[in-house]
Amino acid sequence: MLRDSNLPLAGIKVVDLGWLTAGAASSTILLDLGAEVVKLEGPGAIDPFRNWDGAQPDTDWWNHSPWFAFTNRGKRSVCLDLKDPRGQEALLRMLEDADVLVENYRRGILAKWGLDAATLRRRFPRLVIASISSQGEDGPDRDMVSFGSTLEATAGLAALTGSGEAPVITGRDVNYPDQVVCLFASGAIIAALLERDRTGEGAHLDLSQRELTSFLLGEELIAAAAGAPSPRLGNADPAGAAERVVADGTGWRAEWPGGSAPVRDGVALAAADDFLRGTAVLRSPDGKPAKGIPFRLTNRPLAVRDACHTLGADNHAVLGEAGLTSEDITALEDAGVLAVAPRRGIVA
Amino acid sequence: MAAPLAGKRVLDLGALCAQQPHALAASMAAMLCASYGAEVVRPLPEGGEPLANTPPLLPGGGSALDRFLNRGKRTGAAAGPFDVAIGDDAALAAHAADVPIRTRISVFGPGEDPPMSELGLLALSGLLGIVGEASGPPARLAGHQAAYSAGLAACTGLLAALRAGGEEIVDVSLFDVAAWLNWKVAAGVLVLGTAPVRGGERSDWHTMPAKDGHVALVYQEKDWPGLRETVGDPRLLDARFATAALRRANRPEFLAILTPWFTARTRDEITVAAQARRVPIGPVKWPVEVLTDAQNTARGFLASDGMPQLPIGWNGRRVTPEVADAA
Numbered sequence: 001m002l003r004d005s006n007l008p009l010a011g012i013k014v015v016d017l018g019w020l021t022a023g024a025a026s027s028t029i030l031l032d033l034g035a036e037v038v039k040l041e042g043p044g045a046i047d048p049f050r051n052w053d054g055a056q057p058d059t060d061w062w063n064h065s066p067w068f069a070f071t072n073r074g075k076r077s078v079c080l081d082l083k084d085p086r087g088q089e090a091l092l093r094m095l096e097d098a099d100v101l102v103e104n105y106r107r108g109i110l111a112k113w114g115l116d117a118a119t120l121r122r123r124f125p126r127l128v129i130a131s132i133s134s135q136g137e138d139g140p141d142r143d144m145v146s147f148g149s150t151l152e153a154t155a156g157l158a159a160l161t162g163s164g165e166a167p168v169i170t171g172r173d174v175n176y177p178d179q180v181v182c183l184f185a186s187g188a189i190i191a192a193l194l195e196r197d198r199t200g201e202g203a204h205l206d207l208s209q210r211e212l213t214s215f216l217l218g219e220e221l222i223a224a225a226a227g228a229p230s231p232r233l234g235n236a237d238p239a240g241a242a243e244r245v246v247a248d249g250t251g252w253r254a255e256w257p258g259g260s261a262p263v264r265d266g267v268a269l270a271a272a273d274d275f276l277r278g279t280a281v282l283r284s285p286d287g288k289p290a291k292g293i294p295f296r297l298t299n300r301p302l303a304v305r306d307a308c309h310t311l312g313a314d315n316h317a318v319l320g321e322a323g324l325t326s327e328d329i330t331a332l333e334d335a336g337v338l339a340v341a342p343r344r345g346i347v348a
Numbered sequence: 349m350a351a352p353l354a355g356k357r358v359l360d361l362g363a364l365c366a367q368q369p370h371a372l373a374a375s376m377a378a379m380l381c382a383s384y385g386a387e388v389v390r391p392l393p394e395g396g397e398p399l400a401n402t403p404p405l406l407p408g409g410g411s412a413l414d415r416f417l418n419r420g421k422r423t424g425a426a427a428g429p430f431d432v433a434i435g436d437d438a439a440l441a442a443h444a445a446d447v448p449i450r451t452r453i454s455v456f457g458p459g460e461d462p463p464m465s466e467l468g469l470l471a472l473s474g475l476l477g478i479v480g481e482a483s484g485p486p487a488r489l490a491g492h493q494a495a496y497s498a499g500l501a502a503c504t505g506l507l508a509a510l511r512a513g514g515e516e517i518v519d520v521s522l523f524d525v526a527a528w529l530n531w532k533v534a535a536g537v538l539v540l541g542t543a544p545v546r547g548g549e550r551s552d553w554h555t556m557p558a559k560d561g562h563v564a565l566v567y568q569e570k571d572w573p574g575l576r577e578t579v580g581d582p583r584l585l586d587a588r589f590a591t592a593a594l595r596r597a598n599r600p601e602f603l604a605i606l607t608p609w610f611t612a613r614t615r616d617e618i619t620v621a622a623q624a625r626r627v628p629i630g631p632v633k634w635p636v637e638v639l640t641d642a643q644n645t646a647r648g649f650l651a652s653d654g655m656p657q658l659p660i661g662w663n664g665r666r667v668t669p670e671v672a673d674a675a
Contacts (some may be wrong), residue, residue: 008512033508066539070531121663137661139646144623146566149553150630153564156638158555160490164479167632168487169564170479171553173544176489179529180497187504191384194511195352203350206661211649215659217491222412223404224635225654230404235467235488243467245476245485248459252486254471261468263486266533266543269474274456280473280527281534289538294528295505296457296518297416 006300007034012193014100015040015091016075019047020149021178022185022209025105025291026070029186030100031074032293032302038094039075041311041338042082046094047072050311050342060343066288069308073290078319079127080335088113090332093322095124104132107142127202128192132185136208148209155213158256159205160220163234163245177202177209184212184262239242261304284308312340350662351385351609356510357425358382359444360390360416367618368523369466369495370436370453371398375417376499377434377451382420383658383667384507386432389424391443397423405500408568412654419655432506433468437461451506451518453498458519468496473526474533474543482547549596555632556610562632563610563618579609603639 004010010036016027017054024039024047031037041047041064049068055061060154062068078094081087095101101120103110110116117129117137131137132148141154149169152158157176162168169174185207192203214221235245235254245263252263262268269275284290286307293302315338319329334336350611360378365371375390382388392398399414406412426443434451444450455464463547469643470476470488480487498520505518527534536543544550555562567575576584581606595602598669610618615631622629633641635654644650648666649657657666 007510008508016523029504061615067535070535070539100629123600123674135643136647139643141643143640145626146630147568147628150564150566150628153555153562153632154630154638154641154643156633156635157490157634158562158564159634161479161554163487164484166481166557167555168480169555169566170489172550173478173532174530176477176493176529176541179531180493180500183497183500183504184659187380187500190504190511191352192350192662194507195350197511198352198354198527203440204661204663206664208647208659208661209642209647211647211656211659214644214649215656216493216496217635218416218656219404219412220491221638221650221654221656222415222636223406223654224649225639225652226406226408226412228404228407228412229634229636233490235485243465245467245471246487247485252471252477254465254467254476255465256465259463259465259468261464261471263471263477264543265477266474266537269527269530270543272472274472274523275527278457278521278524278527280524281531281538282580289535290536292524292528294501294520294525296519296521297505297509299515299518300512312493315397339501 004034004300008300009035010034012036012040012100013098013099014102015094017101017103018132019104021071021240022050023102024187025182026130026132026189027075027102028071029182030189030303035100037075038230038314039072040076040078040080040091042087043079043336043341043343044081044083046342055274057345060341069288071205071291073284073304073308075308075309076314076318077309077311078180078315079339082113086113086332086335087337090319090322090324093117093324094318095120095127096126096250099193099321100128100130101188102130102132107133107137122204125202126196126200128189128196129202129204130185130207130239131205132181132207133210134208135210137206148178149347151177151210151213155210156217156220158215160232162232167232168214177213180216181207181209181212196339231248285294310340312338349665350667353381353384353386356386356431357429358386358388359430359433359447360388360421361433361439361443363390363392364439364443366428366435366438367436367461367464368471369464372417372492373498373502373520374434374436376496377502379419380499380503380658381432388421389422390393390418391426392423405572413529415554416655432500432510434506448515449506449509449518451502451520453502453520453522455521456523457507457521464522466492469494469522469526472523473530475526475530478530478533478544478546480546482551486546494522497529498522501525528626552596556607558613558618558670559608559617560614563615564630564632566628571627572625575622578621578625578627579606581605581609593630
């Protein structure tokens with residue numbers, strides 16, 4: 001893999017317990033900025049993105065999910081059972097040398113394994129722990145089950161979104177809070193690394209996607225508190241300009257004073273010159289589509305530097321670097337604590 | 349208290365940007381810097397703060413948008429040494445040529461700034477077309493999501509540049525960020541050759557009317573038994589509703605059973621019943637309800653004037669911005 005020692009996070013080691021988008025794509029931004037990221041999954045708990053419609057039984061289907069590869073390209077892969085005390089111990093060895101831990105497990109899971117943030121902070125005072133969750137670490141709704149679109153509802157976004165009678169959620173294909181949190185969480189983690197540079201102290205960051213979604217409507221909360229709540233405005237611009245979406249042949253067109261633009265679907269987007277020249281979707285070195293990078297640095301060009309690793313491809317290297325002997329590692333493999341395949345078959 | 353940018357000076361050129369999406373993105377990024385402890389200076393044009401008359405307007409005068417985005421900043425000239433500047437291409441060239449880290453907001457990338465609105469960005473990125481009721485027109489995300497998400501990206505980029513040290517230009521394309529957020533649509537085409545569309549086969553998450561408002565009906569296939577038991581109507585056991593594909597094919601009949609159950613109950617009753625079976629349904633809350641939400645209250649997220657804290661608990665504490673508005 002290409003390593004660029006000039007990149008802003010060169011030398012930073014991230015242990016990524018992130019699943020799906022919210023956790024895993026936050027780590028990917030750190031990776032693209034130069035960090036080394038070890039994605040840690042368990043033989044009984046692989047990233048749900050590995051399950052995909054094209055998965056073929058009797059193959060290593062878990063290594064072929066385009067959605068998993070899209071998000072997790074370039075990360076080292078370790079498959080370690082954290083439910084097993086030996087797996088927990090191996091993770092602790094990895095954390096000795098780590099700078100950042102990213103996790104978006106259900107609240108309480110890490111604590112059940114004795115890996116709660118307070119314990120980890122005591123043991124690794126320089127570690128930055130980013131806990132990305134739906135509701136936050138505490139509060140009466142801590143354990144409320146939510147997907148991104150549930151949070152759009154509870155955070156106030158859905159009530160103000162929609163061009164008709166009903167409030168609108170973005171649904172399965174967007175899950176907006178899961179996407180946007182990555183832009184914020186990656187920044188918060190870098191801020192915590194800056195704070196560590198200043199003070200020597202790591203941190204536990206409690207990042208609630210519901211709070212972020214409300215935060216991104218900050219002016220509406222202030223207006224509501226002052227007794228001037230906004231109604232649902234449909235497609236009009238909250239800042240007042242006459243903006244609208246009009247039917248345009250078989251499709252739609254956005255119009256505003258000074259311009260207009262077609263409402264693109266995915267096919268139109270993927271074919272558009274501005275998209276092809278942009279950074280939203282890039283290519284891995286193996287040519288496969290890869291999650292892009294939401295900014296450019298002129299003096300330190302950013303790129304997708306490595307393709308997706310197979311599950312557990314870096315088990316030996318990573319645990320060896322963490323100080324385990326080859327006998328230790330073989331023992332973990334023999335016990336099924338360290339693996340290169342999930343225990344279960346395809347999950348629908 | 350954590351203050352990772354303590355001692356750093358940030359020049360917020362948001363008020364001098366030529367276009368509103370750029371202005372809002374820059375103002376958001378600079379506001380985050382202020383929350384992280386930087387001293388943020390915001391030069392104003394001759395006419396004064398451009399957001400001062402921008403909705404939502406407050407009954408006592410002033411703009412909620414201005415109050416939110418400019419908190420923790422002070423107005424002043426672009427004079428003196430700065431560590432970071434944030435603005436559009438022209439404002440940076442005019443006011444920040446010697447600032448080591450320049451964060452440049454554009455529409456399509458460096459130097460590509462055709463006239464653009466946030467609605468246009470949502471339209472071009474596909475984020476407008478994918479959102480909305482199945483039978484209705486596309487629906488824009490409420491508020492300023494296109495600009496604010498670019499502001500978040502800009503802040504992450506400039507924090508990385510600060511950590512690296514030296515000179516850097518951080519380029520943030522409003523379009524790229526919106527398309528980045530909408531990756532499932534773009535990647536669907538590139539990976540599978542087909543993209544999800546509004547109202548398409550995956551659009552079975554939507555809001556449902558309740559007795560006192562709406563709830564978000566959100567569930568995966570594994571949650572179907574839980575949802576079925578929550579509603580408790582034996583007709584849902586019918587083979588016509590056994591799978592997502594079948595429920596889709598029989599959608600009018602399916603909704604005819606579901607809807608009366610929802611409209612007979614309050615949002616709270618529905619949420620409690622669904623959550624008891626771990627179905628991820630939740631109430632649609634208006635901002636005024638978000639203000640008094642028990643979760644937000646318990647976590648100290650909102651001030652009494654509705655001002656949200658930076659959404660981080662940092663070692664169990666909030667990163668409270670210093671209010672240094674000397675205007």
